[in-house]
Amino acid sequence: MAKDGVLVRCPVCRHEQAYAPPAFPCVCGRPVVPPVRHGPAVPLTHRTGADAWVTVRCAACGRTADWPRPELGCACGTVLRVAVEPHEADEGAVVGEGVEQDEAAVTDEAAAVTEDHKSADDDAGHPSLTPSHIPLPRTAPTPRPAFRPLPVRSAGDAVTTAALYLRWLGYEDVREAGPDEERPPSGTRLAALGVLAQVEPAVRETSLRDVECAWLTAMAHSVTCVCFALCDFTPAARDRADELDVALFRIDLSGTPEPLNGAADELAATGA
Numbered sequence: 705m706a707k708d709g710v711l712v713r714c715p716v717c718r719h720e721q722a723y724a725p726p727a728f729p730c731v732c733g734r735p736v737v738p739p740v741r742h743g744p745a746v747p748l749t750h751r752t753g754a755d756a757w758v759t760v761r762c763a764a765c766g767r768t769a770d771w772p773r774p775e776l777g778c779a780c781g782t783v784l785r786v787a788v789e790p791h792e793a794d795e796g797a798v799v800g801e802g803v804e805q806d807e808a809a810v811t812d813e814a815a816a817v818t819e820d821h822k823s824a825d826d827d828a829g830h831p832s833l834t835p836s837h838i839p840l841p842r843t844a845p846t847p848r849p850a851f852r853p854l855p856v857r858s859a860g861d862a863v864t865t866a867a868l869y870l871r872w873l874g875y876e877d878v879r880e881a882g883p884d885e886e887r888p889p890s891g892t893r894l895a896a897l898g899v900l901a902q903v904e905p906a907v908r909e910t911s912l913r914d915v916e917c918a919w920l921t922a923m924a925h926s927v928t929c930v931c932f933a934l935c936d937f938t939p940a941a942r943d944r945a946d947e948l949d950v951a952l953f954r955i956d957l958s959g960t961p962e963p964l965n966g967a968a969d970e971l972a973a974t975g976a
Contacts, residue, residue, distance in 0.1 A: 709722050709723055709724035709725075709740075710722075710723055710740050710741060710742050710786070711723075711742065712745045712776055712784060712786055713744075713745065714745065714747075714778040714780060714782055714784060715744065715745065715746075715747065716747060716778070716780055716782045717778065717779075717780040717782070719778055719779060719780065721776070721778070723740065723774070723776045723786060725737050725738045725740050725774045725786070726867065726879070728760075728769075728771050728864060728868075729854070729860065729861060729864055730762040730764065730765060730767060730769065732762060732765040732767065734762060734763075734764035734765070736760055736762050736763075736769070736771065738758055738760050738771060738773070738774050738788055739760070739788060739789040740774050740786050740787065740788055740789070741787050741788065741789040742787075744787065745776070745784035745785060745786055745787065746784065746785045747782050747784060747785075748775060748783040748784065748785045757770040757771065757772060757773060758770065758771060758772075758773045758774075758788050770852070772871050772872075773785060773786075773788065774786040774788065775876055775877075776876070776877060777876040777877055783876060848872065848874075848975060851868075851869065851872045851960070852868075853865070853958050853959030853960040854868070854959040855957065855958060855959055856934065856955060856956075856957050856958070856959050858905075859905035859906065859934075860905070861959070862903065862905035862932070862934045862955050863880070863892050863894070863903050863905055865932075865955050865959045865961065866894060866901060866903045866932040866953075866955065866961070867894055869932075869953070869961045870894065870896060870899060870901060870930070873971065873972070873975045873976050874975040874976030875896040875897065875898060875899045875976045876896060876897055877896050877897060878894055878895075878896040879894065879895060879896065880892060880893070880894055880895075881893040881894070881895055889913060889914060889917055890904065890906070890914060891903050891904040891905060891910075891914065892905065893918070893921075895927075898928060898976060899922075899927050899928045899929075899930060899976070900918065900921055900922040900925065900927050900928070900929055900930070901918075901929075901930040901932060902914060902915070902917075902929075902930070902931045902932070903931075903932045903933075904931075904932065904934065904935070905934050906935070907934065907935050908935055909933070909935055909937060909938045909941070910931060910933040910935070910936070910937045910941055911938055911940075911941055912938060912940040912941045912944050914931070914941065915931055915937070915941045915944055915945050915948075915950055916944060916948075918931055918950070919948045919950050928951070928971075929948070929950045929951070930950070930951045930953065930968075930971070931945065931950055931951070931952050931953070932953045932954075932955055932961060933953070933954055933955070934954075934955050935954075936954055937954075937964065942965065945965055945967070946965055946966070946967075949967050950967060951963070951965065951967040951968035951970075951971045952964040952965050952967070952968050953968050
């Protein structure tokens with residue numbers, strides 16, 4: 705398990721797995737990691753703008769900033785909100801309030817999600833007529849809050865922006881491809897449940913080969929392919945992306961990904 709990781713148990717299926725929160729860059733240049741703690745995880749049935757973020761203090765410079773609240777996807781299909789430890793007593797109203805509310809809601813939320821899972825199997829002779837993949841009105845997603853950009857000052861900032869944007873779109877557990885996974889010809893590859901993203905943080909145009917390699921890898925795993933570039937894409941790469949339905953985004957220096965084709969427009973509008 706990673707140094708700052710914890711064990712998280714799903715209250716729905718009781719499966720336990722290790723989780724290490726992602727690091728985010730403080731304006732001082734040091735990495736900031738949300739201080740997750742051992743404790744009950746809460747099934748996430750809906751998101752609001754208020755509880756999607758958590759305030760974390762940088763240990764190096766003391767600055768506080770809002771970062772995405774840690775979440776983890778379970779194999780049973782439940783999305784879990786991971787408990788966060790407040791740094792100081794005076795931050796309890798900012799960081800601790802959401803944690804206390806989460807702990808109080810564990811039993812009720814877990815029971816509600818478990819009931820949804822069981823409803824289709826209560827009577828083997830009378831299967832449920834409600835498809836499990838269509839959310840009930842109680843669990844329908846709420847409108848996403850506006851994306852919060854971070855200024856891009858380095859290649860690492862561009863990769864962080866792409867990861868934050870994927871999380872904003874609704875993809876969980878965004879991570880960088882590990883050493884045992886297929887490496888891209890250039891740039892950085894990010895992965896999450898249902899998506900593979902190619903990020904080119906260098907000041908050069910992303911080539912046709914880069915787009916095709918990312919698409920082939922995504923197709924091998926039956927996931928959506930997305931490409932981010934700090935500079936731009938070659939005309940050939942753009943044309944091929946349109947043919948393959950690959951979403952292209954250009955990251956400007958303010959940290960805002962700009963959709964460059966129809967697939968990207970659709971993804972930005974609908975999310976994951």
